[in-house]
Amino acid sequence: MIFLFYLLSTIMIVCALLVVFSKNPINNVIYLIMCFIAMAGHYILLNAQFLAVVHIIVYTGAIMVLFLFVIMLLNLNKAIIIRKSTVTRVSAVVTGGIFFLVLLAATRQTFEIDAKYPFNSEIGLVSGIGKTLFSEFLLPFEISSILFISAMVGAMMFGKKDA
Amino acid sequence: MKELSSAIQLIPLENYIFLSVALFSIGMMGVLFRRNTIAILMCLELMFNSVNLLLTAFSAYHSDPAGQVFVFFIMIVAAAEVAVGLSIVVMMKRNVDSIDINLLNRLKW
Numbered sequence: 001m002i003f004l005f006y007l008l009s010t011i012m013i014v015c016a017l018l019v020v021f022s023k024n025p026i027n028n029v030i031y032l033i034m035c036f037i038a039m040a041g042h043y044i045l046l047n048a049q050f051l052a053v054v055h056i057i058v059y060t061g062a063i064m065v066l067f068l069f070v071i072m073l074l075n076l077n078k079a080i081i082i083r084k085s086t087v088t089r090v091s092a093v094v095t096g097g098i099f100f101l102v103l104l105a106a107t108r109q110t111f112e113i114d115a116k117y118p119f120n121s122e123i124g125l126v127s128g129i130g131k132t133l134f135s136e137f138l139l140p141f142e143i144s145s146i147l148f149i150s151a152m153v154g155a156m157m158f159g160k161k162d163a
Numbered sequence: 164m165k166e167l168s169s170a171i172q173l174i175p176l177e178n179y180i181f182l183s184v185a186l187f188s189i190g191m192m193g194v195l196f197r198r199n200t201i202a203i204l205m206c207l208e209l210m211f212n213s214v215n216l217l218l219t220a221f222s223a224y225h226s227d228p229a230g231q232v233f234v235f236f237i238m239i240v241a242a243a244e245v246a247v248g249l250s251i252v253v254m255m256k257r258n259v260d261s262i263d264i265n266l267l268n269r270l271k272w
């Protein structure tokens with residue numbers, strides 16, 4: 001099982017690096033989809049089956065297709081050679097590396113996490129999530145529909161010809 | 164199902180923390196590295212997802228479903244954010260005929 005964890009993690013890290021460093025936007029989207037599918041595997045490994053299914057549907061099914069639509073609609077599917085200057089790119093890599101080291105050092109010994117409660121394998125299933133969502137989090141769930149309507153109106157406003 | 168859930172306990176929580184930190188750093192590096200606006204949006208998605216993974220791991224190890232509900236809400240917000248962000252990209256392509264982020268530097272100074 002720990003082998004599965006390392007396999008999925010390696011796929012995720014490699015695909016994430018390829019998203020950053022590959023030139024072609026279509027290839028970026030494909031690598032990001034591979035990264036997200038590996039992440040769905042992680043969710044299944046954590047016994048969060050509802051989230052795994054929703055992640056596949058929402059991210060690889062909706063959001064990434066939206067990205068692909070925009071890339072093809074704007075005819076960007078050739079490798080565009082717009083790059084930052086070498087100094088900026090090197091400093092970006094150095095900043096990311098230093099950020100990683102700082103977070104790693106900060107979290108390496110801070111967390112003393114034992115499972116406080118007895119392990120419950122039911123919480124990630126649809127019934128467990130649904131019970132929590134519709135009892136404790138009912139009001140935020142309803143409010144999120146307002147967020148969606150406002151996002152839809154905003155996207156239409158931006159998309160209009162004479163906006 | 165039973166043996167799967169008992170096998171989760173074999174993986175220490177630190178591994179998930181390190182994985183999330185690595186993914187978040189890669190996403191941040193991508194935001195600083197790229198000039199293509201769509202690639203920057205994709206790197207933002209990467210950062211969102213590292214946070215989602217960490218929340219799910221904490222939720223599973225604490226047996227608390229609230230964390231996974233929060234991940235669900237984050238997915239909702241990410242979907243709305245992508246819709247608005249991609250329409251901004253379309254508008255930018257139409258107005259300045261490029262998706263180079265460095266052309267939009269009027270608000271920088």
